[in-house]
Amino acid sequence: MTNNDIIPGFDEEKDESLKIRLQKVDNVDGCIILYLNGYIDTYNSNFFQKRVSKVIEHGYVRIIFHCGGLNYVSSTGIGSFTAFLKAVKTRNGDIVLLEIQPKVYEVFQLLGFSQFFTIKDSLDDAVAHFSETGKKPQEEIFPKIFKCPICSKKLKATRPGRFRCSECKTILAIDNSGQVFLG
Structure with missing residues (x-):
């Protein structure tokens, strides 16, 4: 084929x-x-x-x-x-x-x-x-622990949304599936 x-x-x-x-x-x-x-x-x-x-x-x-x-x-x-x-x-x-x-x-x-x-x-x-x-039910994804893609600081997200890294102040977004994006 x-x-x-x-x-x-x-x-x-x-x-x-x-x-x-x-x-x-x-x-x-x-x-x-x-x-x-x-x-x-x-x-x-x-x-x-x-x-x-x-x-x-x-x-x-x-x-x-x-x-x-x-x-x-x-x-x-x-x-x-x-x-x-x-x-x-x-x-x-x-x-x-x-x-x-x-x-x-x-x-x-x-x-x-x-x-x-x-x-x-x-x-x-x-x-x-x-x-x-x-x-995967929603409960298994959050809280999600991940590393900031910029400074590698360990972070925790309790739900999807936008927030700022406590270390380097980069704005991050997490979608419903737990994917982390810049911005």
Whole structure:
């Protein structure tokens, strides 16, 4: 099955620096795996964003990014992943990063984004994450203890909403699912 069979027109645009292969997950609604091969930087991030936006527009909101073949991601690329996470969260979806390379994970960590993403080591664990989500009652999420993405101070949120980090004064927001965002 080709990418165009899964999402018509997906391969209309290509970029040699980043190859994306799609694979549907049959037993989970709206779930798809994107095998990423190459790198994501300032020059090809627009290509990456357009391809993934097409996936989301086609109703795939449970996205597994298979990062085993992804050997570099710039801060612009991380920004793309964050935008996708926001886009799927508003549609009750989520993103799982799979087999992320240590040097790629380091960029997520340095920029303070590693805690926002679910990271799994096996495809079975990634698919299981989506089979389990949506079954957690609200009470299990809050109170939530997490680290400030800017200064790493441990913070506690008793409910969703906006508040300020007691250490660095950064404004943070927590949604109903317990995801932490800047702003």
